[in-house]
Amino acid sequence: MPPLQAVLFDLDGTLVDTAPDLCHAVNRVCADHGSPPVPLERLRPVVSKGGRAMLAAALPDVAEAAREAMIPPFLDYYAQAVKVDSVLFPGVDALLGAIEARGLRWGIVTNKPEGLARAVVDGFGWTQRCAVLVGGDTLPQRKPDPAPLRHACAQLGIAADAALYVGDDERDVLAARAAGMPVVAAAWGYRLPHEDPVSWQADRLCADAGAVIALLPP
Numbered sequence: 001m002p003p004l005q006a007v008l009f010d011l012d013g014t015l016v017d018t019a020p021d022l023c024h025a026v027n028r029v030c031a032d033h034g035s036p037p038v039p040l041e042r043l044r045p046v047v048s049k050g051g052r053a054m055l056a057a058a059l060p061d062v063a064e065a066a067r068e069a070m071i072p073p074f075l076d077y078y079a080q081a082v083k084v085d086s087v088l089f090p091g092v093d094a095l096l097g098a099i100e101a102r103g104l105r106w107g108i109v110t111n112k113p114e115g116l117a118r119a120v121v122d123g124f125g126w127t128q129r130c131a132v133l134v135g136g137d138t139l140p141q142r143k144p145d146p147a148p149l150r151h152a153c154a155q156l157g158i159a160a161d162a163a164l165y166v167g168d169d170e171r172d173v174l175a176a177r178a179a180g181m182p183v184v185a186a187a188w189g190y191r192l193p194h195e196d197p198v199s200w201q202a203d204r205l206c207a208d209a210g211a212v213i214a215l216l217p218p
């Protein structure tokens with residue numbers, strides 16, 4: 001395996017705890033529908049599974065076609081307020097600094113639409129620091145397809161096995177495996193109670209972002 005040259009991250013549930021602002025957007029959709037707001041605890045476990053999963057968790061009795069029509073307003077509401085209550089997960093700031101201190105680059109490969117992911121990146125002041133950003137609509141394929149990870153490596157001019165991917169959902173592990181990229185499962189992220197990240201068989205399972213620093217070259 002070539003020496004590590006870059007670390008790629010999932011966004012929601014890995015770098016940023018975006019669940020509160022996504023929950024606000026879901027609850028604006030619920031209000032438009034005349035439904036009561038849902039508590040954050042109900043949405044948090046499915047945030048990394050995307051907007052459709054969040055709306056399904058919030059409005060399980062609404063027909064799928066009707067929920068599909070709620071996606072554009074949901075995304076609009078979220079776009080209006082991406083960084084009100086969203087915060088970095090503990091240790092993320094130190095991890096990004098440690099990557100940069102080693103002369104390595106880092107980037108983001110998320111299923112979130114690219115424009116929204118860019119807004120989050122800008123909101124956290126990462127515009128110049130984030131070396132590559134691939135969103136869920138950047139390519140026709142999204143995770144668990146390996147294409148977005150491969151695209152990020154092509155943009156960086158590195159081989160897939162010279163990068164490390166860090167993500168909090170099983171599809172992140174599947175995408176990295178299919179791309180031939182080493183992968184860390186982020187146990188600090190979002191998942192349902194029955195989901196066991198050990199069973200995803202990532203190369204490493206890290207309890208917090210700080211633990212990823214130990215995997216970097218000295």
Ligand SMILES: O=C(O)COP(=O)(O)O
Pocket residue numbers: 010011012013047048049050051109110111112113136169
């Ligand atoms: O918005 C989504 O679909 C989830 O985003 P993620 O891939 O950064 O977890």
Ligand SMILES: [Mg+2]
Pocket residue numbers: 010011012013014047048167168169189
């Ligand atoms: Mg995620």
